[in-house]
Amino acid sequence: MILFNDDITRIKALSCKKNIDKNTKIYVHRNHSFEMTGNVINAFLNFSDIEADFIYSSYDDSLTFTNDMEDADLHILWLDLERYDKNRVTDFVQEKTAELRTLTKSPVLLALLGLKNNDIKINTTDVYTVSIDDIVAPLGEKAFDIEKEPVSGTRLSAKASVKIAQYLGLKIIPSVLKPSLKAIVVDLDNTLYKGIIGEDGIENVSANNKLQKKLIEFKEQGFLLCIASKNEEQDAKALFEKRKDFVLKWQDFTSVRINWNSKADNIEKIAGDLNIGVDAMLFIDDNIAEIESVKASIPDIKTILATSEDDVLRYLNLYPGLMKKSISKEDALRSDDLKANKERAELSKKLSKEEYFKKLEMKIELTLNDRENINRITELLNKTNQFILSYRRYNLSQVEELLSSKDACIVTARMSDKLSDSGIIAILIARKDRVTAVVDELTFSCRALGRNIEDIVISKMLKMSADYLKTTGDIKIDYQKGPRNTPALNWLTNFVKEELKEKGTVSYTLPAEIKTFGLNIKEFCNVI
Amino acid sequence: MTLLLGQDIKADSSVSMDNCEIWDSMKHIEIISTIEEEFDISLPIEDIPKLTSFQLLAEAVEKCL
Numbered sequence: 001m002i003l004f005n006d007d008i009t010r011i012k013a014l015s016c017k018k019n020i021d022k023n024t025k026i027y028v029h030r031n032h033s034f035e036m037t038g039n040v041i042n043a044f045l046n047f048s049d050i051e052a053d054f055i056y057s058s059y060d061d062s063l064t065f066t067n068d069m070e071d072a073d074l075h076i077l078w079l080d081l082e083r084y085d086k087n088r089v090t091d092f093v094q095e096k097t098a099e100l101r102t103l104t105k106s107p108v109l110l111a112l113l114g115l116k117n118n119d120i121k122i123n124t125t126d127v128y129t130v131s132i133d134d135i136v137a138p139l140g141e142k143a144f145d146i147e148k149e150p151v152s153g154t155r156l157s158a159k160a161s162v163k164i165a166q167y168l169g170l171k172i173i174p175s176v177l178k179p180s181l182k183a184i185v186v187d188l189d190n191t192l193y194k195g196i197i198g199e200d201g202i203e204n205v206s207a208n209n210k211l212q213k214k215l216i217e218f219k220e221q222g223f224l225l226c227i228a229s230k231n232e233e234q235d236a237k238a239l240f241e242k243r244k245d246f247v248l249k250w251q252d253f254t255s256v257r258i259n260w261n262s263k264a265d266n267i268e269k270i271a272g273d274l275n276i277g278v279d280a281m282l283f284i285d286d287n288i289a290e291i292e293s294v295k296a297s298i299p300d301i302k303t304i305l306a307t308s309e310d311d312v313l314r315y316l317n318l319y320p321g322l323m324k325k326s327i328s329k330e331d332a333l334r335s336d337d338l339k340a341n342k343e344r345a346e347l348s349k350k351l352s353k354e355e356y357f358k359k360l361e362m363k364i365e366l367t368l369n370d371r372e373n374i375n376r377i378t379e380l381l382n383k384t385n386q387f388i389l390s391y392r393r394y395n396l397s398q399v400e401e402l403l404s405s406k407d408a409c410i411v412t413a414r415m416s417d418k419l420s421d422s423g424i425i426a427i428l429i430a431r432k433d434r435v436t437a438v439v440d441e442l443t444f445s446c447r448a449l450g451r452n453i454e455d456i457v458i459s460k461m462l463k464m465s466a467d468y469l470k471t472t473g474d475i476k477i478d479y480q481k482g483p484r485n486t487p488a489l490n491w492l493t494n495f496v497k498e499e500l501k502e503k504g505t506v507s508y509t510l511p512a513e514i515k516t517f518g519l520n521i522k523e524f525c526n527v528i
Numbered sequence: 529m530t531l532l533l534g535q536d537i538k539a540d541s542s543v544s545m546d547n548c549e550i551w552d553s554m555k556h557i558e559i560i561s562t563i564e565e566e567f568d569i570s571l572p573i574e575d576i577p578k579l580t581s582f583q584l585l586a587e588a589v590e591k592c593l
Contacts, residue, residue, distance in 0.1 A: 010562045014531040035554045036561070039532075147573055151557050158561030 001305075003044055003170060004315050006138075010162050013043040020051040024177065027072035029057045029065070029100070032080040032113070033153030036161035037168070044169025048178060048320045059153065063096045065103055074107055074177060075100060080155065081114035090120050097122055105397045107176050111168065113156065125374070125396035128176055135167045136160040167318065174320035179383045181302065181321040182276045184218060185267055187285040188229040188236060188258070191306045192248065198231060202239045208309040212247035214316055221324040224254040224274060224335055228266040228283070233258040254335045263290050264297035274338055275446035277385050277484060282319065284312060337447055340419035344451060353452050353517040360417040361520075364457055368468055368525040369403045370412045376424055377412060380443055387444040387488040389479045390503075394429070394441070407432040409468050411461040415448055422448055426457055430465035430475075437462075437471040438505075440478055446487065452517075454491060459514045460521060466510065468525070474507040532559055544581030556580075563589060 002008065003016055024045075028034045038054045045052055055072065057063075061083055069075070077097070081089050093110065100108055101124050110122065113132040122129055136143035136156070145157035156164070189196040192212060195205030219225050225248075229236065236258050240250035250256075255273040257266035263285070271278050279300035285291050286306040295303060304315045316322065348356050356362075370377065378396045394402070402408045408431040415422040425448035429441040439462070444454055462475050479492055480503035489500055496506045533543070533550055545551045551559070560576055563569075563585065569592040571579070579585050 009565055010558075011531060011566055017531075033554065036558055039555075039558055145561075148557060148561070148576075151553065151576070152561075153554070158558070158565065 001315065003047055003166065004318050006314065008162060008166055010040050010158070013040050013162060013165070016046070017043045018046040020046055020049060022051045022053045024050050024052045024074070025055065025072045026052045026074045026076060026173075027055045027057070027069045028076045028078050029060075029063055030076075030078040031059055031061045031063070031083055032078070032155070033059070034076070034078045036152065036154070036156070036158055037165045040162055041165040041169040041173075044166055045173060047170060048174035050174060050177065052173075065100060067103070069104065072104065072106055074109060074173065075104060077108065077110045077112075079110070079112055081112055093120055094122060097124055097127055101125070101127065101397065105395055107395065109168075109172065109176060111164075125400060126378075128172070130168070130172055132156075132164060135164050139163060170318040170320055171323055175323035178321065179280070179385075180324065181223065181282050182280040182383070183224040183226055183254075183270070183274055183282070184215065185226045185228050185270060185281055185283045186215070187263075187287070187290070187306070188227060188231055188239075190286040191284055191312075193246075194309075197235050197239055202235070202242055205239075205243075207243065207246050209245070209247050211309050211312055214313055216247060216252065218316075218322065219252055219335075222334065223322070223324075224276075224338070225252055226255040226270045226274075227253050227258060228263050228270065228285075229258045230260055230263070231258050254338050262293070262297075264294045267294060267298060267301065273341075275386070275449075280383075280385075282322075334423075334447070337420040337422045340417075341447065343419060344417075348451060356452065357517060357519045360419065362415065362417040362451075362453070364453070364460075364519060364521045365414040366457075366460055366464055366521065366523045367412050367414070368464055368523075369409055370424075370524075371403050371526060373412065373424060374399055374403065377410060377427055380424060380427055380445070381429075381441065384443040384445070385482075385484045386446050386486075387449065387491070388482070388485050389442045389477065389488050389492065390440065391480060391482045391485070392429075392441045402429060402431075405431075407469065409465050411464050413457050413461060415453070415457075426454075426461065428458070428461040428465060430462075430469060432469040432471055433476070435472050436474070436476055437466045437469050438476045438478065439465075442477070442488070444488070444491075449487065453519065455495065456514065456516050456519055456521075458495070459510070460516075460523075462508065463510055463514060464523060464525075474509050476505050477508055478505050479503065532562060541582050541586070544583070546580070559585070567593065569593065 002012055042051055084092060097108060108127045110129045111132055115131040115133055139160055143157055143160040144155050146155055149155050186192055193205040193207045197205055215225055237250060240246060255270045257269055267283060271281060278298045282302040283294055284304045284306050288305055291303050291305050294301060304312060306312045347359060351359060378399045381394050402410055411428045412424050413426040415425045425445040427443045428439060430437050430439050466475060479489060479500060481489065493500055496508050498506050533548065560571060564571060567589055571588055575588060579588050
């Protein structure tokens with residue numbers, strides 16, 4: 001974890017360099033030089049298995065975009081704002097960002113130096129802003145090297161460029177390019193607090209409240225907090241009840257596994273509770289043996305060894321995948337919804353479909369082209385890994401395009417019942433191919449599976465899209481086998497009663513009437 | 529030097545701006561800055577453009593230490 005150190009140097013960073021095939025193209029539009037940062041940033045990007053190839057624009061204060069940049073995975077606007085007229089700079093950056101947005105569908109990162117006196121708010125989709133001044137602030141005056149500026153092409157110092165590479169390379173760029181983490185699993189003893197409750201007693205451990213506060217922040221941003229600990233559960237529960245000074249409360253945790261089983265086993269169970277992949281989990285523990293044994297059983301998990309509270313905070317501040325791109329209302333719902341799932345599972349065992357829907361007061365809302373939730377739709381299309389048919393991974397501008405097209409549409413399904421509001425649970429993307437409707441993508445939230453609603457809801461969504469697109473005959477559904485979408489493919493096989501191949505298209509005949517078993521379904525259409 | 533110039537370059541005492549394509553003026557600043565950081569020295573700004581080979585760099589560093 002040298003890469004996370006405060007006193008990282010160019011040589012130390014470069015010694016951590018791995019050999020990864022170049023897989024990402026980053027276009028840098030600049031008015032001062034990026035090379036000093038660009039030459040070391042791959043060492044940090046490698047931590048997230050990214051190796052970037054940088055394409056540089058010429059130095060250009062006027063930012064003339066050329067048309068050779070279509071296939072870049074990310075665009076960085078690397079600008080020193082002091083080179084512009086103070087009164088005009090905000091408008092200029094906003095105009096240029098909007099212009100770039102029309103030229104590319106890839107995400108755009110504004111890395112701005114001299115931002116402190118200018119408040120730039122960009123509301124364009126899939127655009128992120130980073131203040132370079134904030135990143136280099138800890139260096140004080142060492143952040144700048146005016147003497148070398150004529151040769152280096154930037155007023156930033158070499159030291160500053162390493163700091164910037166660390167922040168952009170560890171935290172920002174991977175968070176923009178890759179799916180976010182979903183859950184943080186923590187150990188108790190000597191991690192959330194100093195001391196061991198089994199030995200020192202509940203009253204004598206001391207809270208790591210800086211860390212606990214940080215975890216609360218993550219929770220508020222939609223990350224799920226969980227506990228995997230070797231302890232007696234009643235002791236842990238008593239600890240959270242008695243220690244009023246603890247910032248974290250027992251209810252803040254979505255899934256708790258406190259017992260004497262192996263941690264790997266408990267983490268797998270938590271992943272099951274939350275219906276998420278283990279690769280979307282970060283595990284924090286103070287015991288290196290536990291970390292190693294978890295990694296040995298679950299190679300895809302991310303881990304932090306809690307050597308001290310300050311170390312953990314430092315890692316968390318820079319850790320990839322912990323930057324929420326936008327906080328949606330839905331993320332806040334998620335934690336409650338998962339807790340309600342246990343209760344639902346028990347009811348579904350006992351009752352018939354009709355009784356179950358009625359008892360839970362289950363409501364479904366289907367919306368055609370739900371523009372209001374465009375951010376959430378894009379997020380779900382990108383983070384769903386298990387119930388997804390073709391992994392098309394649309395970005396925001398592509399989603400926007402679909403929502404405004406007459407020959408394509410997006411149908412979303414929201415679900416709520418008396419236990420909780422699950423928010424958007426399903427997304428269907430369809431387009432018109434002459435007279436036929438083709439489903440390019442379908443995702444369904446794993447949290448909502450197993451409530452006997454998928455066939456009903458998806459049939460209704462298919463019907464809605466076919467009606468809107470005015471298509472006739474069978475509906476074509478595209479699919480592709482991916483690393484983890486077996487649940488989706490199993491469902492599809494059963495739905496169309498057809499064997500599936502590696503990838504392909506199946507046909508589905510809409511029934512004359514869709515049986516709803518008394519499920520309360522409302523439909524909303526937003527016509528362009 | 530190998531870390532800075534990449535593994536394809538044999539970074540021995542004979543390497544210089546003339547025989548190493550990747551060592552351009554931008555790379556030069558990176559090399560100078562890294563040396564200054566690693567040895568905790570400050571090379572005189574007017575000398576910097578002249579230090580165009582491994583040999584010359586080594587001599588300049590020795591002078592400062």
